[in-house]
Amino acid sequence: MKHYTIEEVKSWDRFYRGNFINSISGFKSVSLIGTVDQDNNANLAIFSNIVHLGADPALIGFINRPREASPHTLANIESTHCYTINHIQEEFVEKAHQTSAKYDSKESEFDKTGLTPLWTDDSKAPYVKESKVRYALELQEIIPLKKNNTFLVVGSLKDIYVPKVAVQPDGFVDLSSVGTLTSLGLDGYYKTSLLSRYSYAKPNLQPARLDN
């Protein structure tokens, strides 16, 4: 195994270093975030730094890069407090990736990529019709991270759409059964398959398999 020190990593070319560091924290919850501005112009962008923060209350966070780098989603959430998160499946992964391009604030990534906005009574922000797993959030808190000018955006879960077949009798949602993808780094997308599930671990007790 090769040992890299951070001093060595810092000496690398910017793009090589970015790819390396972006990959090393592991596979991520890549999704499309749908928002609107004050005039109801739709915006859609791909995000992968999305994390479960707690089940009760149900809170989900994501990291927004510095404002200059990723401005529109953040500004729209600040003004409307509402956003949707939509999982990505193989059928539209290329279009999903394309939403990361720097479009003008008045240009909708829905129009530019051909993805379909889905407007519902429960959310001001559009869902992505093509997505098989979607949910809406209400903004709770935006926490600036001083060290690198990024933001932790915390939302509470409001509405969830998921195919019934994916929800197992104990509430576990088998996302691989509906083809949700995962990502690595800033441009790698992976299919998923369930390896195993285990019972709640207790000291000195071998966990039981739950998946067979």
Ligand SMILES: Cc1cc2nc3c(=O)[nH]c(=O)nc-3n(C[C@H](O)[C@H](O)[C@H](O)COP(=O)(O)O)c2cc1C
């Ligand atoms: C696979 C992938 C994952 C990304 N994840 C994030 C992320 O977690 N946070 C972020 O701020 N930008 C992320 N980006 C970059 C945004 O998609 C990009 O900056 C986009 O233009 C932001 O759009 P907006 O200004 O409409 O919000 C990611 C890009 C790709 C390709």
